[in-house]
Amino acid sequence: MLRRTFGLAAAGLAASVAMTPSLGFAQEGKKVTIGVSIPAADHGWTAGVVFHAERVAKLLMAEHKGLNVIVKTSADPASQANAVQDLAVQGIDALVILPTDPDQLVSAIQQVKDDGKFVALVDRAPSVNDNTIRDLYVAGNNPALGEVAGQYIAKTTPDAEVVIIRGLPIPIDQQRQDGFDKGIAGSKVKVLDRQYGNWSRDDAFRVMQDYLTKYPKIDVVWCQDDDMAVGVLEAIQQAKRTDIQYVVGGAGSKDMIKRVMDGEKSTPVDVLYPPAMVATAMQLTAGNFYDQVPVSGNYILDATLVTKDNAKNFYFPDSPF
Numbered sequence: 001m002l003r004r005t006f007g008l009a010a011a012g013l014a015a016s017v018a019m020t021p022s023l024g025f026a027q028e029g030k031k032v033t034i035g036v037s038i039p040a041a042d043h044g045w046t047a048g049v050v051f052h053a054e055r056v057a058k059l060l061m062a063e064h065k066g067l068n069v070i071v072k073t074s075a076d077p078a079s080q081a082n083a084v085q086d087l088a089v090q091g092i093d094a095l096v097i098l099p100t101d102p103d104q105l106v107s108a109i110q111q112v113k114d115d116g117k118f119v120a121l122v123d124r125a126p127s128v129n130d131n132t133i134r135d136l137y138v139a140g141n142n143p144a145l146g147e148v149a150g151q152y153i154a155k156t157t158p159d160a161e162v163v164i165i166r167g168l169p170i171p172i173d174q175q176r177q178d179g180f181d182k183g184i185a186g187s188k189v190k191v192l193d194r195q196y197g198n199w200s201r202d203d204a205f206r207v208m209q210d211y212l213t214k215y216p217k218i219d220v221v222w223c224q225d226d227d228m229a230v231g232v233l234e235a236i237q238q239a240k241r242t243d244i245q246y247v248v249g250g251a252g253s254k255d256m257i258k259r260v261m262d263g264e265k266s267t268p269v270d271v272l273y274p275p276a277m278v279a280t281a282m283q284l285t286a287g288n289f290y291d292q293v294p295v296s297g298n299y300i301l302d303a304t305l306v307t308k309d310n311a312k313n314f315y316f317p318d319s320p321f
Contacts, residue, residue, distance in 0.1 A: 029066045032289045035087030037080055037097040038122075038278060040073040043199055044227040045251050048275030048321030049098060056279040060286050067286060077104035084108040093289065094118035096281050101170055102126040109133055118288055120281040127171050135288075137298045138281040140273040142172045143179035144303035148271050149222050149248045150183020152305060156268075157220055157245060159188045163211045165197040165204050165223035165232065176224050176250075192218065197228045205231035212239045219245050226253035226270065233266060251275070252306060252314055253321050261311040270306040272314065275321060277301060 036057065041047035050073060057069035070087060074080035077100050085108065087095060095112045099105040102124045110133055113119045121134040153160055164180070167173040177194070184191075192215055197204035204223060211218065212235060221236075221244060223229050229249030236244055246265065249256055252272040259267040280299065288294050306314055 030064075030289065031066045031068075032064070032094070032286075033068045033070065033090065033092045034060075034094045034096060034282065034285055035084075035090070035092035036069060036071040036278070036282060037083050037087060037095065037099075038071070038073055039080070039098060039100045040075045042075065043201065043225070044253055044321040045199065045225060045273075045275050048253075048319065049278050051320045052276045052279040053282065056282050060282060064286060064290050067290070069282070074100060077101045081105055081108040084112065088112055088115065088117075092117060094120065094285050096120045096122060096278070096285050098122040098278055099124050099126075101168075103170070106133065118285060120285045122278050122281045124170065124172050135296045136281065136284060138277055138284070138301075139299075140277060140301050141303040142175035142273075143182075145224070145250050145271050145273050146176035146179030146181075147183040148179075148303050148305050149250065150180040150189075152183075152269055153220050153222065153248065154184045154187035154189050157189070159190075160219040160245075161190050161192055161215075161217060162220045162222055163192050163208075163215065163218055164194040165207050165221065165228050166194055167196065167199045167224045167228075169196060173224065180222060197223060197225075197231070199225045199228060201227045201231040203231070204228035205235050208232045208235035209239070212236070212241060217243050219243070221247045223247070224250050226251045226256040229256060229267070236266075251321075254316055254319050257306060257311050257315045258317075260306055260308055261315060263308055268307070270311075272302070272304040272306060274301065 036053050038049050038053055039046045041050045053071050057071050061067050061069055072083040074083045080100050103126045106126050113133055119134040120136040123139050195207045197207050221232050226249040229247050232247050246268050250271040250273050256270045260270055284295050
């Protein structure tokens, strides 16, 4: 299963990732250590990241007898910088990192790269992202996540008055916001307010309560994360507001996909941003050492609009997110 998955991932890299033939098949017993540094499971999406990182680490080590994969979770940029340093001390050959805040971790990542190690950056890139800091970049399409949501709202509810709940003040949040603004450009959609919900269900609940107090009429809510959408829906339900037509979230959580599948009017669509992208980065990094397909460059996943018609293709009930 893992071999097939990696093959599909490698095929998907053809257009965006430089691939060069190796000098021969690697020895399966070759000793390689991959360090994986990811955020702690502080909300649903990062819980999915942790789940897939730990799951694929076991699969990769079972497949490659000489491979050791060390997964470390960190709650904030400072502890993650320390975790990266700890991994470097353990003699890693490669680092797969999904930074809590990429701008604050540039120095730690750069040190690993300067030491000649393979670096795969996942999801969150620093404001200035160039080839000097990484060999491989695997991410969802952040601008498209916002743009797809904006286009749907502009097409479905052309005169909508919209409130927005952003994530955190980091580069990918701005990319999503810029994409949304592009998606509604030229339409009559009016944005009433934009506040940060910190990708937190509780924080989004409080922001939505504030919106409901400030604005007597809201047509649509866009929030960048399905966890936040849960908090938004709870606030709307508690306030018994009937003017809000629907909420558009993002990421593709199993609960939100199920709501779309079931035809819930309050959540007619969702936009994919899968936490399993960390697994793709880990598989490709292992392939750099063990397979005949060394890789470098960018691998950007699609931001698919999930509707009732295609939701079943993205529903995984056993997933933690």
